Amino acid sequence: MNRRIVLIGGIGAGLAGLLPMRRDDPPFRTALRGKVGDIGGAAVPATVVSLADFGGMPGAGRPVLVDAFAQAFAALSEAGGGTLFVPAGLYDFGDVDEASDIILCRNVRNIAISAYGATFTAATRANIVPNMFYFFNFNNITIAGASFIDAGFDPWVNWKGMYCVGIQADQMSSGFRMVDCYAERVVGLLASNNNAAGRMHLSNLRVEGEVRNTYYGVGANFVRDQVEVDLVCHNVRRAFIAYALKDAEILVKAHSTSNWPGSNGLIALVSGGASMGNVERVRVQVDASGAGIHGSYVHFYHQGTEAAGSMRDIDATVNLINVNAAQNMFVFDHETEGVQAKTSRVWERISLHGTVTGKFEGRVVSNTSVTTSPGAVYLDANLARLGKREVLPPLFRLRAP
Numbered sequence: 027m028n029r030r031i032v033l034i035g036g037i038g039a040g041l042a043g044l045l046p047m048r049r050d051d052p053p054f055r056t057a058l059r060g061k062v063g064d065i066g067g068a069a070v071p072a073t074v075v076s077l078a079d080f081g082g083m084p085g086a087g088r089p090v091l092v093d094a095f096a097q098a099f100a101a102l103s104e105a106g107g108g109t110l111f112v113p114a115g116l117y118d119f120g121d122v123d124e125a126s127d128i129i130l131c132r133n134v135r136n137i138a139i140s141a142y143g144a145t146f147t148a149a150t151r152a153n154i155v156p157n158m159f160y161f162f163n164f165n166n167i168t169i170a171g172a173s174f175i176d177a178g179f180d181p182w183v184n185w186k187g188m189y190c191v192g193i194q195a196d197q198m199s200s201g202f203r204m205v206d207c208y209a210e211r212v213v214g215l216l217a218s219n220n221n222a223a224g225r226m227h228l229s230n231l232r233v234e235g236e237v238r239n240t241y242y243g244v245g246a247n248f249v250r251d252q253v254e255v256d257l258v259c260h261n262v263r264r265a266f267i268a269y270a271l272k273d274a275e276i277l278v279k280a281h282s283t284s285n286w287p288g289s290n291g292l293i294a295l296v297s298g299g300a301s302m303g304n305v306e307r308v309r310v311q312v313d314a315s316g317a318g319i320h321g322s323y324v325h326f327y328h329q330g331t332e333a334a335g336s337m338r339d340i341d342a343t344v345n346l347i348n349v350n351a352a353q354n355m356f357v358f359d360h361e362t363e364g365v366q367a368k369t370s371r372v373w374e375r376i377s378l379h380g381t382v383t384g385k386f387e388g389r390v391v392s393n394t395s396v397t398t399s400p401g402a403v404y405l406d407a408n409l410a411r412l413g414k415r416e417v418l419p420p421l422f423r424l425r426a427p
Contacts, residue, residue: 058171059206060142065109066170066205068138073108075101084115088128091117095129099137107136107166114143119158122178122188123151127160135165142171142206148188150178155185155213157192164193166201172208179211181241181263181287187213194219195227207235214242215257218249222302225270226250237262239286243278246271248303261286265312267294270303276310284317284350291325291357295340297371299332306336311343318352318388328360328371328395336372336401341379348384355380355388355409358419360395367395373421374401382412393419 060066075098077083082094095110102108119128128148146158158174161167169191179187190209193202193216209215215237220228225248236258237243243265246253253274259265263286265278280292293312295305312323323344326337344355356378360369378391390409396419403422410424418424 058142060171062114062142062171063111063140064142064170065138065140066168066203068109068166068168068170068203068205070109070136070138070166070168071105071107073102073105074111075108076111076113078113082117083113084117086117088119091119092129095131099131099134102137103134109138109140112139112141112144112172115145117144117146119146119148121149121151122156123154125154125156127157127192128188129159131159131161131164133163134161134167137166138168138170139172140170141173144171145173145175146190147175147177150176150187153183153186156188158188158190160192160194161202162193163195163197164199164202168203168205169207170205172204174207174209174212174215176212179213179240181239185213187211187241189214189217191216192219193217193228193231194224196224197227199228200230202231204233204235207233209235209237209240211239212237212241214240215244217242217245218247220248222248222270222298224248225303233257236260237265242267246274262292263287264289264294265292267296268305269296269298270305271295271308272303272306274308276308278310278312280312280314280316282314282316282319284319286317286319288319288321290321291327292320292323294325294327295337296327296329297335297337298330299328300334300336301332302330302335304336304338305340307339309341311345313345313347314349314352315347316349318349320353322354322357322392323352324356326356326358326373326376328369329362331362333370336374337376338372338374340376342376343378344380346380346382346384346386349386352386352388354392355390356392358391358393358395358403365394369395369397370399371395371397372399372401373397373403376401376403378403378405378409380406380409386412391418391422393422396420 080094251273
C-alpha cells in the first residue's frame, strides 16, 4: 500500500462558525482534495440520487432526515448502487440521550455518499455513545467529504459523545472507505464493532481525514486484513487502536496541547491472545509535535490471561518535532490485572525507527513486561543514542538506521 500525506482542507460552511481558532491550535486544513459532488474515487454505478429528493435538507428535523436517508438507500439499492448526493449545509439531529444508531444502514452495497460541504451534528446528553451512521453488512461503501461534530461531547468523561461511523458484520463485508472526512469533539471518527468471533467477516478498511479535540480517531478491531489509515490529529487521546490487526498501514500526524487528556499510547496495537488474533504485517508512522501527553506514541500491547500470543513483522517509525516532555516513543508490555513483569507473549521481527528534533528527555523504549519467548526487536542505533540512560531489554537488538 502506498503512503500518502493527505492534503486536506477547510471545514463545511455550516460548521465554520461553531469552531473558533485558539492560539495554541495548528492551522486548519487549507484545502480539501475534492469539491461538492465528488465521490472520493469510489467505483460505483452511475445512478445519482439527492437526499433532498426525499426531504433531506439542511434545517429539517431528525425524523425527516432519518427517513430521507432510508428512502435514498432503498432507491440506490433497487438501482444496484450509485451515489447519494448530500447538499451542503448543517444537518442537526438534535439531542441524543440513548446509545442509538441514528442512521442505520443495513445490507447496502456499491454506494458512495458525496457529502462535501455537509456537516452532521448532534448533542449527546448522557454518558452514552450513539453512532451517527451505523453500517451493518455492506460492500463497497465510500463516505466522501463529510464533517461531524457533537456539541455534548466531553473528553474527561469516558464514553460521552458520538461515533461518527460504526461498522459491523456477521457475513463477509469488504470495502469501507472514508475519504476527506473531518470530525471535531466526538468520541471517534470510525469504529469497527466486530469481536474476535467475527473477525473473519470484515476486510479492506480505508480512512483518510482529520480529527480534532476527540477521544479516538479510528478503531479497527478484528478486521481480517487490509487496513489503511491516514489521519491528521489535533488533541486526540488515541489516534488509532486495533485488536488482531493484520496487513495494515497507519500514518498519523499529531499535535497536542497540555490541556487535553492523553492515553497510554497514541497508537495501540493490541493482542488479546492467540485465540483472539495475533498482530501481523503492520507499518506505522507517527509524526508528532506539541505537548507530550501520551505515555507512548506506539504501544505494543498484549492483554489478557492467555499464555500464547504474538506481534510479528511490524515496522514502526516515530518522528518527534519539538515535543515538550515526551515520555516514551515505544512501549512493550502485557497487562492482565496490572502490567506483568514477565510474559510468554512474543514480539518478533519488529523494527523501530525515528528521529527527534529539539529537546528529548524521555525513553525511546520501555519494556515493562520482559518476554521469556524467543523473538527480536530491532532498534536503529541513532535512537539508542537519544534515550535517557537507554538500556536495551533482553531480545532487543541494535542495527544501523
